[in-house]
Every structure is written in C-alpha cells, then in structure tokens.
Amino acid sequence: MHILPGLFMLAWLSVVPVGLACAEAATEHTATIAVDGLSCPFCAYGLEKNLKKLKGIETVDINMKTGKVTVMIRPDADVDDRALRQAVRKAGFTARDITRR
Amino acid sequence: MFAWVIVFAAGLFACSGTANAGPITFNSALPVSEGVGIFRSQIRLMRKSGDSAPMNRDLAVTAVPLVLAYGASPRLALFGVLPYVEKRLHITVNGARVRREARGIGDASFFGRYTMIQIDRPGDTLRIAPFAGLKIPTGAHDKRDAFGVLPRTLQPGSGSWDPFAGLTITRQTLDWEFDAAVRYQLNTGASGFAFGDQARADVSFQYRIFPRTLKSGGVPAFTYAVLEASLIWNGKNKAAGATDMNSGGMIWHLAPGLQYVTSRYVLETAVQIPVIQRLNGSALKTDWVWTAGFRRNF
Numbered sequence: 001m002h003i004l005p006g007l008f009m010l011a012w013l014s015v016v017p018v019g020l021a022c023a024e025a026a027t028e029h030t031a032t033i034a035v036d037g038l039s040c041p042f043c044a045y046g047l048e049k050n051l052k053k054l055k056g057i058e059t060v061d062i063n064m065k066t067g068k069v070t071v072m073i074r075p076d077a078d079v080d081d082r083a084l085r086q087a088v089r090k091a092g093f094t095a096r097d098i099t100r101r
Numbered sequence: 102m103f104a105w106v107i108v109f110a111a112g113l114f115a116c117s118g119t120a121n122a123g124p125i126t127f128n129s130a131l132p133v134s135e136g137v138g139i140f141r142s143q144i145r146l147m148r149k150s151g152d153s154a155p156m157n158r159d160l161a162v163t164a165v166p167l168v169l170a171y172g173a174s175p176r177l178a179l180f181g182v183l184p185y186v187e188k189r190l191h192i193t194v195n196g197a198r199v200r201r202e203a204r205g206i207g208d209a210s211f212f213g214r215y216t217m218i219q220i221d222r223p224g225d226t227l228r229i230a231p232f233a234g235l236k237i238p239t240g241a242h243d244k245r246d247a248f249g250v251l252p253r254t255l256q257p258g259s260g261s262w263d264p265f266a267g268l269t270i271t272r273q274t275l276d277w278e279f280d281a282a283v284r285y286q287l288n289t290g291a292s293g294f295a296f297g298d299q300a301r302a303d304v305s306f307q308y309r310i311f312p313r314t315l316k317s318g319g320v321p322a323f324t325y326a327v328l329e330a331s332l333i334w335n336g337k338n339k340a341a342g343a344t345d346m347n348s349g350g351m352i353w354h355l356a357p358g359l360q361y362v363t364s365r366y367v368l369e370t371a372v373q374i375p376v377i378q379r380l381n382g383s384a385l386k387t388d389w390v391w392t393a394g395f396r397r398n399f
Contacts, residue, residue: 036226037219039224039226040131040278041322042362042363042398044320045137045365045398046133046172046398048364049134049136050136063318064275064315064320065317065318089175090134090136092133092135092172092219096223
C-alpha cells in the first residue's frame with residue numbers, strides 16, 4: 001500500500017521532463033538564416049517569396065546589412081533546415097548557418 | 102541611303118537591358134529567383150542630326166521595349182522582349198522638308214540565361230552567366246508611305262530570324278556593383294536584304310550614394326549613381342547581294358545615370374553620350390540617347 005504514492009511520484013517525475021521538452025519545442029519557432037550573396041534590395045523579394053512558399057512560415061524578416069533572414073515558423077509546422085536551405089537556393093542564394101530559438 | 106539608321110537602331114531595340122536590377126542598358130548576371138517574374142519597360146529616345154549633305158537628314162527614334170523575365174530554376178532565367186518603335190526621318194527634297202515615318206511592333210527577342218558560376222559571400226556575389234536567344238520577325242518590314250515602300254532601315258522590323266549569344270559577368274556588393282557583358286548577333290536576311298551582324302561589349306559601374314551608410318534591419322531602398330560604357334560594332338548591310346558601303350561602323354558611348362532600387366520595383370534613367378563614332382560612308386552621327394524605365398517583380 002505504501003508503495004503506491006512512491007510509484008505515482010516516480011511516474012510524475014518521469015513525465016515532467018517530457019512535458020517541459022514539449023513546451024520548449026512549441027516555442028522553438030524562430031529560425032535565423034545567414035544568407036550569402038544577398039546584396040541588392042530587388043533580389044531580396046525572391047528570397048522572401050520562396051521562403052513564404054514553405055508551409056508554416058508566418059513572417060520573413062530580411063536584414064540586408066547583416067545578410068540574416070529571420071523566419072517565424074508556426075509551432076505546429078515541420079520546417080526543417082533542409083527545407084529552408086532549399087528555399088534559399090531556389091531564390092538564387094546560398095544559406096550558410098541556420099540557428100533556431 | 103538610310104543605311105546608317107541601323108547602326109544604332111539594332112542595339113536600341115534588341116538589347117535593351119533585361120529585367121533584374123543591375124545595368125540600365127544591357128544584361129546583368131543577377132538572379133531571377135525560381136518562380137519569380139519581373140516586368141520591365143523603358144522609353145528610349147534617340148536623336149541623330151548634323152547632316153552636312155543637302156538632304157539635311159534628321160532622325161528621331163522612340164522605342165518602348167517591354168520585357169518579361171521568369172526564373173525557371175535557381176540558375177536558369179527566361180526572357181522575352183517585345184518593342185514598340187517609332188522612327189521619324191526628316192529630309193530635304195527639292196527645297197521642301199519631307200517626313201517619312203514608321204511605327205508599330207518591332208522584332209521580339211526570346212532568350213535564356215544560365216548561371217554557370219556563382220560565388221556567394223556575405224553581402225557579396227560574383228556570377229558568370231552565358232545567354233543565347235533568337236530575334237524573331239514580329240515587326241513589319243514592308244511598310245509604305247506616300248513616297249512608296251519605306252527603306253528597310255526605317256521599318257519597325259527586320260523580317261529576319263537572327264540568333265544571338267553572349268556572356269555576362271556581375272560582381273555585386275552592398276556598396277557597389279560591376280557588370281560586364283559581350284554579345285554577338287548573327288543577322289540573317291529576308292526579302293533580299295540583310296543587316297550587318299552586330300557585336301557589342303558593355304561595362305557598368307554602380308555605386309550606392311544613398312543611404313550613405315547602411316543601418317541594420319529591413320531592406321532599405323538604394324539609390325545608385327551609374328556609369329556605363331558600350332562599344333557597339335555593326336557590320337555592313339547587304340541588299341540584293343551587294344554590300345552597302347554606307348552602313349555599319351563602330352560607336353562608343355558613355356552613359357551616366359541614376360537608379361532607385363527597392364525590393365519591389367526599380368526606377369532608372371541614363372543618357373548615352375557618344376564619345377567616338379567611326380561610321381562607314383555617309384552615316385549620320387548620334388547626338389544622344391535618353392533612357393528611362395521601371396522594373397517590377399511579382
């Protein structure tokens with residue numbers, strides 16, 4: 001009988017980290033792509049258009065000076081680095097590093 | 102007698118710059134992103150005068166090329182050019198001033214450009230892209246006026262199918278851009294007349310003058326000061342198998358200009374000023390060519 005509370009406690013402790021991890025995954029919806037070769041405002045449109053074609057991309061924010069493009073991804077969307085690199089390549093540029101928050 | 106018109110007209114219509122940002126009077130190698138279209142149009146006015154002969158010839162040409170570009174893949178861009186042209190020639194005949202003119206759709210051009218070399222760095226790109234295409238005879242070449250059939254060089258179209266090919270190189274940074282291009286057009290004949298072939302070499306340098314310093318964040322509009330140079334050679338025309346010794350020649354232009362570039366559109370203007378003109382026979386010399394245009398992506 002005394003063993004039951006202990007088992008409940010053990011079960012709860014084992015679930016909590018999973019729950020925290022899920023919460024963390026749900027907030028990981030920003031990716032910043034370092035784009036090489038972007039040096040003209042008129043060309044930036046193609047980059048924005050190709051990134052927005054990806055399902056789950058909500059906004060695209062291009063910083064011409066740093067060459068960094070920040071995309072907001074819906075929490076439920078599955079947009080991996082490969083898809084982001086492919087969109088950048090289709091726009092005619094080269095994706096270097098991708099960092100996620 | 103009107104053969105000198107072709108010296109400039111061919112270049113005026115057939116090689117108006119294409120669609121991506123870059124030079125005003127010729128092609129760049131900048132990308133047209135896959136699935137992106139660009140519409141471009143220009144108005145180009147050309148004036149030739151200063152005839153020392155009794156005919157006192159005077160020519161004005163207006164061309165409005167419409168350009169559509171589409172990114173078929175990250176490296177392959179397809180272009181279509183359809184010009185509207187007006188040519189007005191004033192000559193003195195028996196002491197009276199006479200005007201002969203033609204207007205209408207000119208010859209369309211279609212070509213593809215493939216980026217062979219692409220070296221990208223942060224805020225910097227180098228691209229080398231060959232291109233090839235065909236000018237097709239969509240313009241009339243048998244227009245008449247009260248004096249009869251207009252000379253072939255005054256017609257809106259050439260009547261011939263003319264292939265062309267070239268190579269363009271672009272190095273672009275956030276502060277400046279340099280472009281160079283070479284192009285050769287093999288002119289075939291139609292209805293017993295063939296324009297001389299055309300070869301040209303162009304360079305362009307663009308320097309961002311506003312904003313002077315880039316601030317972090319967003320895509321600001323750039324204003325560029327532009328300086329372009331074009332060396333254009335035209336071969337002699339052939340009519341009924343005979344070479345017209347008063348046609349063809351070489352022109353070197355300089356073109357200062359301004360360009361306003363945003364992420365959605367480009368506004369631009371340039372004035373081409375001839376520096377050296379070595380034309381064959383009794384050719385008229387160019388006074389100036391003014392170009393103004395816009396581009397819009399979609």
